[in-house]
Amino acid sequence: MPTPTLRTQVLVVGAGPTGAVLALELAHHGVPCLVVERAIAPPRHPGVDRLTGHAVDLLRRLGLADLVRRHGAGAGPDDGPDGVEWRTRLDDEPLLVSPGPADAGAQLRIAAAELTRRLRDELRAHPLVELREGWTFTGLRIEPGGAVANMLEVRSGARHAVAARHLAGCDGAQSTVRRCLEVPMDGLINGHSPAVQYCSVFFRSADPRLPAADRRRGTVVVGGLTSVSRGNGDSWVAHLPVGADEPVTTDPVAMLRSRLGSGLDVPEVIAVAEWDDALAVAAAYRRGPVFLAGEAAHRFHPAGELADTSLADAVDLGWKLAAAINGWGGPGLLESYESERRPLALLDRELLARALETRRRFGRLNAAGAAPELLAGLLRQEAHRPDAGALPARHATSAVVWHDGAAHSAVRPGGRAPDVRLDGGGPLADRFGPELTLVDLTGDRAGAQLAAAAAARGIPVRHLPVADAAVRAGWDRHLALVRPDRHVAWCADAPPNDWNAVLDLVSGKTT
Numbered sequence: 001m002p003t004p005t006l007r008t009q010v011l012v013v014g015a016g017p018t019g020a021v022l023a024l025e026l027a028h029h030g031v032p033c034l035v036v037e038r039a040i041a042p043p044r045h046p047g048v049d050r051l052t053g054h055a056v057d058l059l060r061r062l063g064l065a066d067l068v069r070r071h072g073a074g075a076g077p078d079d080g081p082d083g084v085e086w087r088t089r090l091d092d093e094p095l096l097v098s099p100g101p102a103d104a105g106a107q108l109r110i111a112a113a114e115l116t117r118r119l120r121d122e123l124r125a126h127p128l129v130e131l132r133e134g135w136t137f138t139g140l141r142i143e144p145g146g147a148v149a150n151m152l153e154v155r156s157g158a159r160h161a162v163a164a165r166h167l168a169g170c171d172g173a174q175s176t177v178r179r180c181l182e183v184p185m186d187g188l189i190n191g192h193s194p195a196v197q198y199c200s201v202f203f204r205s206a207d208p209r210l211p212a213a214d215r216r217r218g219t220v221v222v223g224g225l226t227s228v229s230r231g232n233g234d235s236w237v238a239h240l241p242v243g244a245d246e247p248v249t250t251d252p253v254a255m256l257r258s259r260l261g262s263g264l265d266v267p268e269v270i271a272v273a274e275w276d277d278a279l280a281v282a283a284a285y286r287r288g289p290v291f292l293a294g295e296a297a298h299r300f301h302p303a304g305e306l307a308d309t310s311l312a313d314a315v316d317l318g319w320k321l322a323a324a325i326n327g328w329g330g331p332g333l334l335e336s337y338e339s340e341r342r343p344l345a346l347l348d349r350e351l352l353a354r355a356l357e358t359r360r361r362f363g364r365l366n367a368a369g370a371a372p373e374l375l376a377g378l379l380r381q382e383a384h385r386p387d388a389g390a391l392p393a394r395h396a397t398s399a400v401v402w403h404d405g406a407a408h409s410a411v412r413p414g415g416r417a418p419d420v421r422l423d424g425g426g427p428l429a430d431r432f433g434p435e436l437t438l439v440d441l442t443g444d445r446a447g448a449q450l451a452a453a454a455a456a457r458g459i460p461v462r463h464l465p466v467a468d469a470a471v472r473a474g475w476d477r478h479l480a481l482v483r484p485d486r487h488v489a490w491c492a493d494a495p496p497n498d499w500n501a502v503l504d505l506v507s508g509k510t511t
């Protein structure tokens, strides 16, 4: 391994959505980083498509509101989230239309290639981020005080070694970082069935039988084939299950037509990709100074249709690494990255597996000639959606959250701080600070002393007294300490007896 010629606090491997958001989160907290990306162009595969309101909110914090507004096609609350339409053949009437989750909130549609391109533009422009494109990570060595990573520069063949205090593997489902760490994936879920191979065809079609104009039915399941509208009129991605010995890419349009049982009009195929539905979660998210995030940590491929889990990994890891580097985060904070994020990935995996099994069963029964009313009856009993969009993400057992046993309030320890539009306009969250925020509804600024005591200990807390009626109606705790990722670290109706004990716990100094 060559002697390190580059040094950085944080080395981010991979500039997909996860790596890019992690780098921008670090920069948001004033921490510089080096990002290496083996590709020299954004991907063409259909990748991420929908972001929930929470993911959009995470991007807004990083100053990316304009980016999401300008380049995403909003599916606002008026449009309703995507429903799923089930048919036996493309020409047949739907057996059933399952609505999307009622309370998933506003969603944003943005194609992976567009999101990645825009995020990389942000990385190139940011003074705290150094992006090296065409650099492939090939190996690493963990040393006292950090890691040394090997790079191969694709164009010149030059080799480099980079010394980093922390390294984040955001290098996707086939993660080389994960393989270097020898972290196994906990796979196989899908009941007891083996993983199914899929071919995804990204195509344009204005065929009127595809309900592209109606966003409420953005997903169409025809027999065993799922087609997802890409939100911009005539773009679709179809996920076709393929047999182990079936040739995949010889003629994707012919495959598509034969599965749909109809001559679908497909003037353009944009990309074809292969994957399998062996959903897997890394057995560990961390080895010493090296972390895994996004698809490197949980391999869900297109099944989830939402990138929230990956983006939330990036934000969680980013602010915690920054807190450690900036000196106010204790060791417990970095330890909590795995203990907070991995259970949510396991939950996602369960929900995905459950919904994928519904689609597989529908395809099998349809192929076997099951009667439409039987299929419709079966679907009514089963889970239709593969995402956890409407379920509240809460760190119920986190060691850096002060749990007080009050489980049924709107403002809950470990839960997301409710966002409310202020009477005067704009979201409450826009007034939060970059680090911790103490939301104070006491009416007598009781939180001011707490924030000052935290600042005296080097823990950055913005004191935010709020008298707004809309917030008072939505928040049922008078004091709440909100983390950079919008989760509540501590809440109460009055100042605690021992504020220092609270601060030690939420900053990871005691666990």
Ligand SMILES: Cc1cc2nc3c(=O)[nH]c(=O)nc-3n(C[C@H](O)[C@H](O)[C@H](O)COP(=O)(O)OP(=O)(O)OC[C@H]3O[C@@H](n4cnc5c(N)ncnc54)[C@H](O)[C@@H]3O)c2cc1C
Binding pocket: 013, 014, 015, 016, 017, 018, 019, 036, 037, 038, 039, 045, 046, 047, 048, 049, 050, 112, 135, 136, 137, 138, 170, 171, 172, 173, 175, 176, 200, 273, 274, 275, 293, 294, 295, 296, 300, 301, 302, 303, 304, 305, 306, 307, 308, 310
């Ligand atoms: C065919 C397909 C369809 C998908 N459809 C959807 C969908 O509909 N909805 C959805 O939410 N998700 C979808 N996904 C998954 C989606 O791409 C991920 O959720 C999302 O991209 C997570 O991003 P990531 O940054 O973790 O990984 P990726 O997007 O995979 O990014 C990893 C990055 O690391 C780089 N890299 C890899 N190895 C190295 C290395 N050794 N050195 C340097 N750089 C490296 C890669 O070039 C890439 O830019 C799909 C994935 C595939 C493959």
